[in-house]
Amino acid sequence: MHNRLNSWINGYARETIGGYWGRLGVCLVSRSRGLPPTVVYVPSGKDTESAGWGEAVLKLEALSGIKRAQMAFAMALDTDDVFLRTITVPEGLDERQLEQVAIVEAVSNLPVPPEEICLDFIRGSSDGRDETVGIAFCRRERIDEILANAEEVNVPVHVIDRDVQAIHDAIENKALSENTDIKYPYGIVLTELSSRIVICLGPTEFEVYPVRIPTDDIAELGVSLLTQLKHCWMRCKMSRPIDSEVLEQVLVIGDVAPRFDWQSMNAETSSSKKIDHLLIDQFVEKDSANDYAPDEIILIALGMSGRCLS
Incomplete structure (x- = not known):
């Protein structure tokens, strides 16, 4: 204070x-x-x-x-350090009771003593009898x-x-500053810190898939990433109730991105309506x-x- x-x-x-x-x-x-x-x-x-x-x-x-x-x-x-779960609880529980339920759920997914877990939760929708609660938790040491x-x-x-x-929010803020709309679902191809493909289904809903970056043959890199993107999108559609046939957009991030004509290559896989390289240096x-x-x-x-x- x-x-x-x-x-x-x-x-x-x-x-x-x-x-x-x-x-x-x-x-x-x-x-x-x-x-x-x-x-x-x-x-x-x-x-x-x-x-x-x-x-x-x-x-x-x-x-x-x-x-x-x-x-x-x-x-x-x-992201790999954080666990997300959505549970249903009886309506009317106070914050302390919700925390106790959240701890039980966290321990069942992360087998360490409760004191070694750090968690947070947010109340969701209610049907008059039950309430949905979103839980995020990780090891306290992190x-x-x-x-x-x-x-x-x-x-x-x-x-x-x-x-x-954070990556999603940065992209969204950039779009807002340029008076453009973010349309879901869209994809993000990350090639630097941790090679992965992120499928953004909504402002807080993501599916994250690890991908392999070929190092021996640069010529195969672009084709490999787009092929893996197609497979990730198919997996996402199989596990989620998604109406879209293709992604609205895919953004490729990293120094590998400028090496290829992504839009021309995308015509062969047809996983997305368009693919672009996100240029960071232009707005920082x-x-x-x-x-x-x-x-x-x-x-x-x-x-x-x-x-x-x-």
């Missing part, structure tokens, strides 16, 4: 700083109205994990003009690692979410032309930077 009162008295609120932290390093993104998002990236290979965080915060302070006392992190977790590094740089963490949600400002930040990492941090802090 004391810090919140200081914010009110001083006339400022903490700025949301979107972040990625993983095996490739630390990436932070800040947004200021009327200006392109500011991106800083510190590659992995530092002596300690917190050193990368500290260097990234110092860079962001210098480039954006935002002091760390005004920052709050919104960090992304690897959250503790993020909190420990943030504490080292004296910046609080206010939001943690899945990386695919990086801290240095010499610091290469993978597009996927930037999208993750960019999407998290748009989260509202409660």
